[in-house]
Amino acid sequence: MTTPMLEIRNLHVRIEEREILKGVNLIVPKGEVHAIMGRNGSGKSTLSYVLAGKEDYEVTDGEVLLDGKNILEMEPSDRAVAGLFLAFQYPIEIPGVATMTFLKSALNAQRKARGESEISTPDFMKAVKEAGKALHIDADMLKRALNVGFSGGEKKRAEILQMALLKPKMCILDETDSGLDIDALKVVSEGVNALRGADRSMLVITHYQRLLNHIVPDVVHVFSDGRVVESGPKELALELEAKGYAGFDEEQAA
């Protein structure tokens, strides 16, 4: 059996005294797109932060393997270098850091950590321009400080632009559809779909089924009260939409 891209084994996480993740088990094979659906407060965003390595969370049990390597002891920057990418639900605005400087620093930091040479400025400009075109990101937006004054849609498109440039193996998209109108949702989804490939897996976190009409998953996981309660084909999302999360909570209780 080939090594899965992402394997989460019995992950328990708490913040201070409160347990948020209560034994998450999840496998995302290489090249697949999985969706996690769950209501607000079920622990979905915590999962994405824990995978990316944010402080404040205490992992009390379990393992997270990225392409067979346990990443829980790694610094966030090393996880990124190992191929993990989190598209933030709320991308952070950083005044004083130019978007282009940030993109180049991130790209070169990852290349350097992998023992590759730095990208030349012309090659970098070309790569940004190409990736930006599909996402309707113009030069004017790239001239601004990182995410500062970006609309909700612009922020999400900028996240996908980063993903396209950094070429991660494992993408986690945290509520990428939140705050998007239908046109923006299409642009972002097309951007994501263009990045699907045999060597890249994705975990799409959402609580609406509508995103999954655009980014069609291979597998849907239902998340409730800090764990995966059911997994199934994409049709599960429709069932969930019809029955509501309550139906799954009952099944779990039964």
Added chain:
Amino acid sequence: MHVPVRLGPAETKLIEQLTAIGAAAEAERLTGTGLPTRRVEAYHYTDLKQLLRAVPELAGAAVEASAPALRVAGAYQLMIANGVVQDTGTAPAGVIVGKANGGVLSTRDDVVTRLNNALTKQCLTLDLDGSVDPVIQIDRRTEGAAGHSTSAAKIFVADGGSAVILETYSGSDEAHLGNHATYVALGKNARVTHITVNLAAKAATHFASNEYHIAEGAQLRTLVINAGAALSRTQLFPRYMGAGAHADLTGLNLVSDGQHADITMDALHAVPHTTSKPLFKSIARGRSKAVVQGRLVVARDAQKTDAKLMSQGLMLSDEAEILSKPELEIYADDVVCGHGSTCGRLDEDSMFYLLSRGIPKVEAETMLVRAFLAELVDPIEDEALNEALTAVIEDWLARG
């Protein structure tokens, strides 16, 4: 009964020096008051009686000059070494250079400025007319063995004139006491950028007092960088004297282990329709202290004054201290005056965002520190000067 002030060795030495130079009145005054303690509001966080333990002998003539602290390509270089104006070379168009007797600051109840006025024998004078092209650098040095050196410069900028003036303070690696003064008078509609960079020796004490008279329609931008000396205090005394006078007063304390740096502004909006935007930042690491004080006095007649004072601090260690104090003294009733202060560590969410993109921690920190400083350095338009100032900051950051 009047209880005499108990004088320490620093005060005794200063009184001795004042007496020797013939400034009997100042000597007597200092004998009566001593150096200011924390009970003097303007020195509340920079208690000179505590902090200034020793005063070296008055510096003799400089015999050899150390390497320049900062070079700006294309700048017109002037030097004052141990208080003495050096060869002024060939002045560029629009610049008349001269020397005069010392003492350039207005008399006020402030020991640092009084000492400078009393002890400075000679000052550099600059008369600037029209648009002066090269950056003018006044390179102030204290050379040789540890010495007490005072210096002064008086700069007049004609109506409609413009100039960029850089002052640097450095010298040999000794425990000097430097006390420097600059008076700048901006004529009507003049535009002046005045930058002062304290790169004094590690064990030195550095005082600088900059007084500005800003006439009608004149625009001033300052940037004070306090990066050197164990103890430093830069005082800014802007006087807004004509309608439309405006200043962007900015400053930066960069303090590392063992350093204490203070930027104190005391501003007077004297007439109606003047505006100012003082913005001071501090970065403190190790066991260090940065002080920012801003006092805004708005005279009774100075209606429509618009002044916004801001102090922002960034603490990079648990032992760092940043102290920030605004004082608003407003006698007019139709003004917009405000003040704000923020202080903290690097923003954790911003850090995590950069880290999550693969940028290593040290580099991410540097990016955020640079971002914090960008609004001070970005407005400096002269490219060579901007680069030189950026280099000063980068050097400080790299020293870790």
